[in-house]
Amino acid sequence: MDPIQTLVKNLAEKHGRSRESVLPILQGVVEQEKFLSERSMIEIAREIDIPAADVYGTATFYSFLETKPAGKFIIRVCKTITCAMKGKNQILFAIQDMLKISLGETTPDKQFTLLETNCLGWCHKAPAMLINDEIYTELTPEKVREILSAYMKVNANH
Amino acid sequence: MNKKVNISINGFPVEISAGKTILEAAEEQGITIPTLCHHKDLCVAGNCRVCVVEVAGQNRLSAACATPCEEGMEILTNSLKVRNSRKQIIELLLAEHNADCTKCYRNGNCELQTLASEYKIMTQDFIELVPLKHVSIDSYSPSIIKDDSKCIRCQRCVRTCAGLQGVNALTVAHKGDKMKITTFFEKVMRDVVCTNCGQCVNHCPTGALVEKNYIEEVWEAIANPNKHVVVQTAPAVRVGLGEELGMKPGKSITGKMVAALKRLGFDSVLDTDFTADLTIIEEGTELLTRLKKALVDKDKSVSLPMATSCSPGWIKYIEHMFPDHLKNLSTCKSPQQMFGALVKTYYANARNIKPEDIVSVSIMPCTAKKYEAFRPEMHDSGYRDVDYVLTTRELAILIKQAGLDFNKLEPAKYDRLMGESSGAAVIFGATGGVMEAALRTAYEIVTGREVPFENLNITPVRGVDGIREATIKIENPVEEWAFLDGVELKCAIAHGLINAKSVMESIRAGTSDYHFIEFMACPGGCLGGGGQPIPTNPEIRQKRAEAIYAEDEGLPIRKSHENHEITKLYKDFLKEPLGEVSHHLLHTKYTQRERY
């Protein structure tokens, strides 16, 4: 069994094999693999015995279930009104400038993917962004550079 | 539950059964509320919002198809608020739609077009969305073309593919403005588990899903003086064609259809029913041979139950979903393909025509037949056995393009050599028909007597239930079949792929004890096929079925083995059922395919 099969099997053991188990299993795959490949969706379809088309249709509905290859760290910058008012664009420019990628792209070393997202629920401390599950608020371009540098250092040490 | 509620529709008091929707209640009163996503064959969606009506006391409008009537409801189906809202909904749909009707295959028979016409939508002020998006046309499949620029996202095709057929090749993906109807990983339909059954085409209200048509190819072949164009017509076509030509459902127009085909310029007009009879002889012999091997020789390698193999949608389905059971399929080709193989060998010889000069065309109620004709193994004649498959709808287009007045046509007869057929052949077009035809012949071969049913109408195998069963007890067989004495032949009939799935699952589990099963991909059998006239619904299919059984009763020959041209075919060419020539031309192999 290859790693994807093992991963899906373990997730199915944990969450069950009914239709209600689909979302937790999809989330589990994304957590480890960062995105849902065609292969992983077929494995899920096989394991739960639901059509592959349904797995795809369900996964693509949810913004956090990526179906395109993504980096180790997915940056989601909030673009809804208060964050937009408080300088989201400067934050985006800073990230784009530092990582040399545009929105929707992944760095060549597959470390960072840059995306926009909708209201994260930190409007009183805007602008805000998520990096994977971690939240960062009251951002400024300097703060963003610090945060990303820290992430890069952590990686370099591995 | 016989509880009644009192409501009023447009001011008129009405008493109806509790639980009926507003749409149903209005229909009973002779009021048609326009719909788009609603379809009698499918579960309720309530997403197009075209059927909205006003309910007194509520500011918001309600979807008539999804709202059950409650005591005291006062409903307005045509108030100003309703009309204005409905008009805007239609305008919105048109803004999301490639509304260039003159270039569309469904021009003249499109539900959105009809609505726009009824509501006199004369301007489009909204911003056209189609040019702003990257919309693709998928024409890779030999059977179906999917044009996303015409999709109004009613989801009928998804509900059909999932709920009605259980194939699940289509799904809804993404959300918001990116929401679309697509396949697994947005691949082309050719590359997913699509069985080509065409039920999605039948249920699509617009031109987003249509069959791939071969009209121009056929006209060119007919016009080519060096080509001898032969056409075969399937049983179900004759009871559906009339609907495309202005007639009410349920009229069988065989004679006129033949006359029209001759006028169109086909060199020879022959009948698929002929090879349907042939299929019965071959398949009946195959079944009895398997039974003998199982019951007498105790051969464990013999696969029972045996499943019919004339429905190419069903074949592709079992190849994807139950590839471990391909041995259960009869090795017989479908009547269409048997015909194709014979026309470029037997027919070519008899008529002294070079097979490479023959263009073999078939008229089918089916879109999967287009796929079947192009299967790589269908070359046993040495040439492609069937060159072009036209649906019933395409034939109607040919007839209209030729300017034929169908009403004025004098009925004509099929040409000879491969044009004679029995009543058993024509009932192939209805679910249960292949089973009935097979029993009429097999029973007589085994016992020497006719099937013990009045007028040869084996009613237990008829009907519309998704899965039906019949048991025939063999008593006092002739000597050759003595081993079948006392055997209860257990037969099953399934139509609609979702029912095929249930039956196959019980076979896989080992819990089924059937000997012979008829499988049809389409609800109702071929008469409800993906190539039949649109619209389709249970009432229309019922009428088509009645026409088929009526035609059967009216024919002089009712059993396949009494077809004289079949007898001649065996005497002059095939020699014997399952013989060497049969094996080469009339039998086939199947392919294991991926489930996902």
Added chain:
Amino acid sequence: MRITKPANMATSNQLKRVDFIFRNENDWEKILSSTLQRKPQDLINELISSELKGRGGAGFPTGLKWKLTAESKEKEKYVICNADEGEPGTFKDREILSRVPYKVLTAMAICGYITGAKRGFIYLRGEYRFLLPELNKVIDEFDYYCQETNLDFKISIFMGSGAYICGEETALMESMEGKRGEPRNKPPFPTQSGFMGKPTVINNVETLVHTFTIFKYGAKKFYDLGVQYSRGTKLFSVSGDTPKPGIYELELGMSLQDFVYEFGDGDTKAVQVGGASGFLVPRKKFKDAAIGFKGKLTGISLPTGGSMMLFNSSRSMFNVLDNYLEFFREESCGQCTPCRVGCQQLLLGIKAVKRGEKPASYLDKLLRLTETMQYTAKCGLGQSVANSFSSIVENFREEMIY
């Protein structure tokens, strides 16, 4: 021009701050056990007499919701806490789940007791995944308590994955059933046919905490706050051009003018009440607007999930509307025609008017479109786009054109 509160302003109209929600007296076990001694019917009556209405934005009477579910003869029932907070400008539920999660679990257990449900779920939006470790700890403690006291009620967390529409109750249940979060046809309502087709109470996080307050202090204490038709208090998430962004628990029924005096930066041009699904109130109408459900002080009455976003004169209302419409265009489930196509038409429409590609009168066509969306959309998302669209276009028409 600075706006300052007149010195002789009557105090009766001022904002009244209260501290029920975040008050933590570490007494949840006591409250739970004492409440479970009471008769379910008494508890339902208590809730009904408190006139508590849902705090997620829709404002359905909570007592009635629990009563309907309790009355169902079905054996299998569910309680769901809707923590899919996603309305722009709303961040109160996150705070509740961080600071007083016990109140939420207690309320759910009491609801289970009253209705007969044995299973509770918290649908937590994916963006709040960082809350999981702490929440799981709390749930473990709660489980322990249930085992010790033989309380048959199990709570688990179901994670969302980034879909605003899953805050709609039927879309939420579709999501929990492993499908796309597409809202269902109503009727039937969740109290009749909800999660897995069974009777389900689904309540916003804040609503559940208010029930805790009511069961602890009694309905009267809650009822005595607020105004007619809008009893009790509400959490307000304040953000935007304000020197005091944050979460505040205030009595309902306050005047918007008072709110701006308290939270504005002196230059408040407009306030968005209720998020992108709510209403934009321009300065000239502050004194006419009150925050509550039905009924009014004077003028407009604005139901709300509590999102209050303040805009000062530096802000372009066109950009604001553009931002909202882009939000809806993306987050719509895409199922029904008026919302799917309508949101796209509205966004492209205002851009076209601004660029001069369409005449100013096209805005009126778009206003009529939002009316149709209000009447015909399948769920609250499509139905509510009209709120912000019409309030912004009608009050700031100039900014849409020039």
